[in-house]
Amino acid sequence: MIRKLLFVAICISSINSTAQNNSSNSIYFYKDLSSIYYAKQIDSLKKALVAPKLYSKETQKKYEEYYGERVASICNALKNNEYLYSQPIHAYILNILKEITTNNKSLISNEPLLLLDRNSSVNAYTCGFGVIAVNMGLLDFAKSKEELAFILAHEISHQVLNHPENADKKRAEWITSDEYKKKLNDISNSEFQKLTQLSNLFKSFTFSKTRHSRFNESVADSLAIVFLKNAKLPFNANWLLRLDSADNEYKTDLKQELPSYFKNYNIDISSSLFEKKYVGLSAKKYNFKDTTTLEDSLKTHPDCIVRYKTTLLQTTPNINETPIPANIKVLAKKIMLWNLFDDKHLTSCAYRVLLEKDNGNMDSWYDFMLQNVLFGLVYSSKQYKRFNAINIKPKELISKKYYQLQTMFEQVSTENLEAYFAEMGKGNFWNDLTPDDRAFKNFITEVIAKESMPKEINSLANSFTKQHEETFFIEFVNHFKK
Amino acid sequence: MRKKLTLVSTLLLLIIFNATSQSKVFREVANQISSTTRTISQNGNVIGYLVFTQLEKVNTDSFSYKITILDENLNDIGKVEFNQLWLQLQDLTFENDLIHLGYLQSTGMGKKFKNYKDYDKSMVASISHIYIQTINLEGKIVNSINRLVSLKTESSYYYYDSKGRLVSNIQLSPVGNEGFLCFYQDKDEAILLHYNSTSELQWSKTLSKDNSRFNTLYNNKHAYVFCNETIDKLETRVLRGYDIKTGNQSLKYNFIDKKSKVPLSLLDVYSDNKSGNLAVTGKIFRKYNYHANTFMENRKGLVSGVFTMIFNPNSKDSIKETLTYWDDKSMMPTLSKKGRIEETKTYPRIVSSMRDFDGNTQFIGYGVRIKSRIGAIIFSIPPQLGIWVAILQGYRKMRYTDGLIFKQTSDGKYAKVSDIELKKDRFRSLGSSKIIAPSFFTTKNTTTKTNYVIYDDDKNYIVFNTSTNKVIKKIPQKAGRKVDIEVARAKEGHIMILENNKKEKTMTLSIEAIE
Numbered sequence: 001m002i003r004k005l006l007f008v009a010i011c012i013s014s015i016n017s018t019a020q021n022n023s024s025n026s027i028y029f030y031k032d033l034s035s036i037y038y039a040k041q042i043d044s045l046k047k048a049l050v051a052p053k054l055y056s057k058e059t060q061k062k063y064e065e066y067y068g069e070r071v072a073s074i075c076n077a078l079k080n081n082e083y084l085y086s087q088p089i090h091a092y093i094l095n096i097l098k099e100i101t102t103n104n105k106s107l108i109s110n111e112p113l114l115l116l117d118r119n120s121s122v123n124a125y126t127c128g129f130g131v132i133a134v135n136m137g138l139l140d141f142a143k144s145k146e147e148l149a150f151i152l153a154h155e156i157s158h159q160v161l162n163h164p165e166n167a168d169k170k171r172a173e174w175i176t177s178d179e180y181k182k183k184l185n186d187i188s189n190s191e192f193q194k195l196t197q198l199s200n201l202f203k204s205f206t207f208s209k210t211r212h213s214r215f216n217e218s219v220a221d222s223l224a225i226v227f228l229k230n231a232k233l234p235f236n237a238n239w240l241l242r243l244d245s246a247d248n249e250y251k252t253d254l255k256q257e258l259p260s261y262f263k264n265y266n267i268d269i270s271s272s273l274f275e276k277k278y279v280g281l282s283a284k285k286y287n288f289k290d291t292t293t294l295e296d297s298l299k300t301h302p303d304c305i306v307r308y309k310t311t312l313l314q315t316t317p318n319i320n321e322t323p324i325p326a327n328i329k330v331l332a333k334k335i336m337l338w339n340l341f342d343d344k345h346l347t348s349c350a351y352r353v354l355l356e357k358d359n360g361n362m363d364s365w366y367d368f369m370l371q372n373v374l375f376g377l378v379y380s381s382k383q384y385k386r387f388n389a390i391n392i393k394p395k396e397l398i399s400k401k402y403y404q405l406q407t408m409f410e411q412v413s414t415e416n417l418e419a420y421f422a423e424m425g426k427g428n429f430w431n432d433l434t435p436d437d438r439a440f441k442n443f444i445t446e447v448i449a450k451e452s453m454p455k456e457i458n459s460l461a462n463s464f465t466k467q468h469e470e471t472f473f474i475e476f477v478n479h480f481k482k
Numbered sequence: 483m484r485k486k487l488t489l490v491s492t493l494l495l496l497i498i499f500n501a502t503s504q505s506k507v508f509r510e511v512a513n514q515i516s517s518t519t520r521t522i523s524q525n526g527n528v529i530g531y532l533v534f535t536q537l538e539k540v541n542t543d544s545f546s547y548k549i550t551i552l553d554e555n556l557n558d559i560g561k562v563e564f565n566q567l568w569l570q571l572q573d574l575t576f577e578n579d580l581i582h583l584g585y586l587q588s589t590g591m592g593k594k595f596k597n598y599k600d601y602d603k604s605m606v607a608s609i610s611h612i613y614i615q616t617i618n619l620e621g622k623i624v625n626s627i628n629r630l631v632s633l634k635t636e637s638s639y640y641y642y643d644s645k646g647r648l649v650s651n652i653q654l655s656p657v658g659n660e661g662f663l664c665f666y667q668d669k670d671e672a673i674l675l676h677y678n679s680t681s682e683l684q685w686s687k688t689l690s691k692d693n694s695r696f697n698t699l700y701n702n703k704h705a706y707v708f709c710n711e712t713i714d715k716l717e718t719r720v721l722r723g724y725d726i727k728t729g730n731q732s733l734k735y736n737f738i739d740k741k742s743k744v745p746l747s748l749l750d751v752y753s754d755n756k757s758g759n760l761a762v763t764g765k766i767f768r769k770y771n772y773h774a775n776t777f778m779e780n781r782k783g784l785v786s787g788v789f790t791m792i793f794n795p796n797s798k799d800s801i802k803e804t805l806t807y808w809d810d811k812s813m814m815p816t817l818s819k820k821g822r823i824e825e826t827k828t829y830p831r832i833v834s835s836m837r838d839f840d841g842n843t844q845f846i847g848y849g850v851r852i853k854s855r856i857g858a859i860i861f862s863i864p865p866q867l868g869i870w871v872a873i874l875q876g877y878r879k880m881r882y883t884d885g886l887i888f889k890q891t892s893d894g895k896y897a898k899v900s901d902i903e904l905k906k907d908r909f910r911s912l913g914s915s916k917i918i919a920p921s922f923f924t925t926k927n928t929t930t931k932t933n934y935v936i937y938d939d940d941k942n943y944i945v946f947n948t949s950t951n952k953v954i955k956k957i958p959q960k961a962g963r964k965v966d967i968e969v970a971r972a973k974e975g976h977i978m979i980l981e982n983n984k985k986e987k988t989m990t991l992s993i994e995a996i997e
Contacts, residue, residue: 187507192538194514195537277975278527280529281551282530282553284619286551288551288559385994393557410995
């Protein structure tokens with residue numbers, strides 16, 4: 001097993017050593033996407049990662065199935081470009097990881113393999129096989145190197161304690177156990193409440209798994225604090241409290257009224273468009289349960305309060321936290337925003353841009369992204385897919401202004417959207433953007449003009465690809481190829 | 483968001499995921515689960531959706547149920563779970579932020595029997611009720627009503643599944659924000675009931691069980707009942723109005739053409755967009771129509787006009803009748819006496835109608851062209867052959883032409899306002915099963931005061947704005963060989979677009995603004 005992990009480690013570290021630096025003009029290059037960057041390694045990973053022989057025939061079969069699912073999941077994620085390689089971010093996080101591992105050599109036998117996930121959720125995770133993935137959302141959220149180090153140490157702890165592998169083993173053992181089979185038979189033979197019995201059977205496993213997982217989280221916290229101490233890094237229990245609110249990103253309200261953000265681009269949007277014109281259940285005062293707060297079990301980081309209380313006494317006094325370098329934060333945010341746009345999460349993307357405006361960010365790249373959002377809305381409207389592009393969220397999970405923004409996106413006519421898009425195209429901010437950015441603007445403008453001509457759009461996409469083959473825009477442009 | 487058609491619970495998904503390995507018990511459990519989806523409407527607009535799911539049998543007579551309520555954007559806003567005897571959801575209505583659900587409940591149903599004797603015995607001993615359940619928007623069952631009913635029993639001799647039914651299913655309609663009407667007809671009686679929002683009975687009206695095809699609704703302080711009654715040996719649609727406060731009869735109207743004495747054929751009933759009163763539209767027949775709702779009605783010149791009636795028992799002028807006859811050229815200048823459009827030689831086949839926001843009625847349908855089959859006539863000159871030609875092919879052929887919209891003004895003027903070009907089919911023999919009439923549905927936007935007709939011509943969905951007389955969208959029904967697209971009614975001013983990708987086995991759903 002260790003040999004295989006080392007092999008994988010060599011595969012990935014060898015890629016890192018040949019990586020090129022990103023140009024300052026581009027947030028990343030097309031070839032940095034995981035399907036290209038790790039292309040040769042995906043097959044090697046599949047071959048290298050084989051479930052060890054641990055059990056009798058039946059349990060082993062199940063174990064191999066679950067293990068295989070985990071391998072497939074990471075390989076598919078790599079193929080689907082869920083990850084990317086960004087040299088500055090990678091180097092920054094790797095340094096923190098090394099700071100932890102080199103000072104804990106007796107506890108951490110292998111250096112973790114780092115992957116950068118483009119996802120906007122505030123999270124880092126380990127999928128086993130020595131892999132630790134860090135979401136762009138986490139980099140955007142974390143305030144200091146030390147806070148990030150704690151989260152990384154927590155994930156290394158899961159790795160060291162073999163938590164992902166143990167979960168597969170437990171599941172395989174349970175599903176092939178005599179007790180499970182007997183209970184299934186009992187359910188089959190019973191006349192009533194089969195669903196309840198089946199549900200309880202699974203709940204008992206899930207409960208034990210959850211309990212186990214809660215225990216795992218707590219153990220991982222404790223070990224992470226040990227790792228940090230050995231690496232002379234501080235710990236602050238308040239970081240856990242901050243993580244508890246990590247799912248509230250769209251509950252932060254905007255500082256200004258929505259029309260004023262658009263007025264900066266000479267776009268006059270009637271305030272009535274931000275108010276719902278039709279009556280639906282979403283506008284009623286329903287309260288089936290208290291949905292204003294997310295159930296703890298549904299949070300990205302459950303049990304944070306309990307974990308905070310447990311670790312409070314271990315907080316290092318007088319911590320001087322080192323802010324995450326601005327270039328890393330900016331890069332992570334831009335990668336995340338681009339990914340939201342490419343994934344057609346247009347309201348979320350636009351809202352995050354407006355939040356940046358509230359922070360006084362004058363970078364024209366954000367104006368560029370707002371124009372891209374307008375393009376997405378126009379194009380998806382013409383394709384009768386605006387509903388999915390807006391991705392309407394229930395009001396209890398978002399701020400009032402977010403609700404108004406999605407309402408406007410829903411109610412504004414396609415003609416008006418086109419006019420807003422055209423108006424933004426005249427903005428002064430374009431002077432600050434790169435020739436590649438402007439070429440992309442020309443491409444999307446042409447796509448709107450030729451929306452009903454797929455062949456024309458295909459040739460436009462091919463021609464753009466030829467001229468800008470290295471840019472990260474290619475991933476998006478590929479959506480328009482046949 | 484990959485929008486959810488996933489109206490199944492997580493548990494059900496869990497079952498599906500595990501079904502391959504533990505097939506028997508999971509299959510048994512999955513087989514017990516059944517769901518029905520209904521729209522929740524208010525003032526004729528979709529405001530949400532409700533999924534009623536029977537989960538499992540909890541004891542000899544009872545089942546467990548789950549109600550999932552989704553908003554107009556298909557976001558899940560709540561769930562209600564309860565145990566009850568066997569239930570069949572028949573109707574629901576929404577008023578005063580309460581959802582009233584009308585079920586048929588029975589101790590005899592939801593069972594299987596080894597033989598007919600056991601089945602018979604059980605059905606005789608069974609007790610059935612109308613069960614009306616009220617749920618508030620906090621997910622609480624706040625009220626319930628039980629009314630004993632006697633069912634018409636039927637049996638499936640093959641499976642011996644217990645089956646029984648009402649003569650007319652439960653109909654619920656909201657009474658503004660002050661309760662609801664409930665109608666049903668069992669073996670013994672047809673009854674109309676008015677309950678307030680807290681499910682207290684205000685009044686009830688027993689209706690003649692000799693009548694049939696009951697439809698009930700509330701409009702502007704009156705409860706209305708439509709039914710078929712035999713008048714002068716002819717089945718005639720009759721309307722009765724009841725004052726909502728007292729339950730006293732306030733109106734009776736027999737839908738008979740005063741000129742020809744022939745019963746009128748009703749198309750649609752709704753609350754008038756302009757006046758808020760009850761509007762009824764329909765077609766006038768020259769003679770009693772044994773072929774109603776077939777294309778023959780036009781060919782034979784059976785339809786002699788259209789009508790709109792506005793009922794308002796609150797005023798002295800309680801009934802406003804607007805009738806247009808084809809032979810009245812001052813009212814109807816472009817149709818022949820038989821109702822044919824002379825310009826295109828097509829017969830309009832009117833199948834629906836809607837009231838616009840200016841007080842006009844828009845009659846909607848499509849054109850029918852009928853021709854003689856010259857070849858068949860020549861072929862049948864030897865009389866022996868003629869019989870076979872007549873039996874197998876007939877002497878006439880037809881095809882549907884464009885979508886047609888006519889406008890009837892409040893003074894009875896009637897004119898074609900639009901031809902909507904639909905996919906051209908070829909002429910086919912009259913009896914051909916390949917003749918498929920174009921279908922359509924209507925929708926409106928009360929904010930912009932606009933009416934829409936969405937035609938389905940088997941190639942495109944054609945969205946037509948009847949206020950501007952313009953085709954505003956053509957949505958192809960195929961996006962490539964493996965992707966089918968369907969369009970349906972959604973929340974006000976919107977349509978629902980379902981994209982079924984047969985290759986990727988995915989279904990995406992989108993709710994799009996019409997304009």
